[in-house]
Amino acid sequence: MTETQATESLDTEAVEGVSADDVPAEVTEVVAPTESETxxxxxxxxxxxxxxxxxxxxxxxxxxxxxxxxxxxxxxxxxxxxxxxxxxxxxxxxxxxxxxxxxxxxxEPAVPVPEADVRPPTNMGEAEQPTLVERVPPRFIVAGGVALLLALGGYWLATLPADGGLSSFLRGMSGGPAAVRSGSVAVPVVAPVVQPAPAVVAESAPVAENAASAPPPFAGLRVEFDDHSWIEIRDATQKVVFVGEYPAGTRQNVEGKAPFQVWVGRASGVRMFMGERSIDLKPHTREEVARFTVE
Known part of the structure; x- marks a missing residue:
């Protein structure tokens, strides 16, 4: 028997002589793979x-x-x-x-909550202040118009010439001289004096001026939150133009190029308008998430 064969024989005998009880527990223990908990x-x-x-x-x-x-x-x-x-x-x-x-x-570590990249509304959903025209009652506007007509009439009467003006016209209507005798009593013909209307005209001018300068209603996409909800809107260029979570009472005009792709969470608490047209979210909502496109 050669030296190599003798060595292999000794190694085989050594392995066969070792029992399972002689092997440490940490060697025989197999670690089961753990499933990911992401x-x-x-x-x-x-x-x-x-x-x-x-x-x-x-x-x-x-x-x-x-x-x-x-x-x-x-x-x-x-x-x-x-x-x-x-x-x-x-x-x-x-x-x-x-x-x-x-x-x-x-x-949270992989996808942190982003800060909104649009400016929040300045009034945070508070009622907008009415314009000057809305604050003025309609009856005051009508009264101002009537006062303007009276002032124009008074101005016209005041500019008539003295020799052929209102006095001559009234004398011609009386059919004779300025005094008409009835029995023994002379009844003078008295021309009525028309007082020009005062200063109501000056107050009506700012009303008309503010009515002409009132801004037109927003013609784009508008979002109003009746409940706390999240939203994401992309325009035609796939740019995110409005995103974030907003509380109830928030109102926001969305700038961008239509069509808009819209995702809304808790859709029952959100109202959307395109100009003056209201958008119904119910047909596009499943499990409180609305997903649709606004042309």
Whole structure:
């Protein structure tokens, strides 16, 4: 037997002589792989446990299949903004009967809540002050018009010539001299004196001036919040022109180029207008999320 064969024989005998009891526990212990606990993984496992497909989810929460797939693999960069991501997680969890609060907490480091990139309304939803024309009662405007006509009439009478003016006209209407005898009593013909109307005219001028300078109503997209809600709006260039979470009472005019793509959370608490036309959000709302396009 050669030296090599002797060595291999000894190694084999040594291995066969070692029992399972002689092997340390930490060597025999196999570590099971842990499943990911990210928001996307939790939502995916919950969906699969319910036996539902991604198209089933799309029919209810009205987000696209591409967005659902991106959320389940935690690809937040492919989703339209952090506000939309949080709204998608909230509605997806509600659909799966899960508590959305811990998922949103896990989401915070990767998708922080952004600060609104538009100026908030200065009055924060308080009632707008009426214009001067709206504050003046209609009866005062009518009275001002009548006073203006009286003033013009008084001015016309005051400018008549002395020799052929109102006195001559009244004498001609009386059919004779300025005094008419009735029995033994002479009744003089007295011309009425018309006093020009005073200074009401000066007050009516600012009313007309303010009426002419009143700004026209806003013809673009306007959003009014009756309840706390989140919203994201993109214009025709895919630029985010309005985004954030706003309290009840907020009113905001949205600048941008139509058509607008709109996502609204808690849609029952939001009203939208295009010029003077009211937009009905109910046909576009599923699970309190409205998604539609405004031409």
């Amino acid at each position: 928001p996307g993984a939790v939502l995916r496992r919950a969906r699969e446990a319910r036996g539902q497909s991604i198209p089933d989810v799309v029919q209810v929460i009205r987000f696209s299949a591409r967005q659902i797939e991106a959320l389940e693999r935690d690809d937040y960069a492919s989703l339209p903004g952090s506000t939309a991501v949080r709204g998608l997680v909230r509605n997806y969890a509600k659909f799966l009967k899960l508590d959305a609060a811990p998922l949103l907490v896990q989401l």
